[in-house]
Amino acid sequence: MKSIIIIGYMGAGKTTVGKALAKELGVMFYDLDWYIESRMRKTVKQIFDEVGEEGFRQIEHNMLHEVAEFENVVVSCGGGTPCFFDNMEYMNQSGNTIYLKATPETLYAHLKMGKGVRPLLLNKTPEEVQVFIREQLMQRESFYEKAKHIIDINVMDNLDKVNETVQEV
Numbered sequence: 001m002k003s004i005i006i007i008g009y010m011g012a013g014k015t016t017v018g019k020a021l022a023k024e025l026g027v028m029f030y031d032l033d034w035y036i037e038s039r040m041r042k043t044v045k046q047i048f049d050e051v052g053e054e055g056f057r058q059i060e061h062n063m064l065h066e067v068a069e070f071e072n073v074v075v076s077c078g079g080g081t082p083c084f085f086d087n088m089e090y091m092n093q094s095g096n097t098i099y100l101k102a103t104p105e106t107l108y109a110h111l112k113m114g115k116g117v118r119p120l121l122l123n124k125t126p127e128e129v130q131v132f133i134r135e136q137l138m139q140r141e142s143f144y145e146k147a148k149h150i151i152d153i154n155v156m157d158n159l160d161k162v163n164e165t166v167q168e169v
């Protein structure tokens with residue numbers, strides 16, 4: 001099996017869906033942010049603080065290449081992974097990419113509930129976060145839409161749709 005690579009904006013549920021998929025398929029699961037954190041022995045936030053976003057993107061790019069070498073795995077990426085270097089083309093070459101598509105409202109609602117620290121959303125008011133999500137999603141959508149499969153998580157039975165896509169893949 002070619003690896004399954006899950007992409008999408010922050011709060012789309014990439015990690016949750018990726019874990020469930022890996023369990024269903026009986027394969028290993030890798031979350032790229034967690035992989036980066038364990039390889040660098042630093043949190044994503046510490047990396048952003050120390051080397052800025054540009055430094056983080058270089059590390060993310062290198063780590064993506066490491067993870068993509070693994071066979072028979074499910075990988076969930078960071079929200080920005082597909083949008084830097086040639087990462088999106090590379091992911092399409094090395095795996096079956098799935099874009100979890102959601103509206104800005106759904107993403108915001110998920111992010112508000114979640115406990116994870118997202119450096120890009122820190123020090124912003126709730127209103128600013130909502131505007132940021134809307135604008136950044138528009139900029140990123142053209143990268144995300146290059147994925148081989150697109151699952152709209154706003155549409156009804158998204159779990160069925162995930163299962164359907166897994167069967168297809």
Ligand code: S3P
Nearest residue numbers: 009010011033078079080118119
């Ligand atoms: C980022 C998303 C984060 C993480 C980093 C940058 C982004 O991952 O990689 O904070 O640029 O969208 P999640 O999408 O898993 O939150």
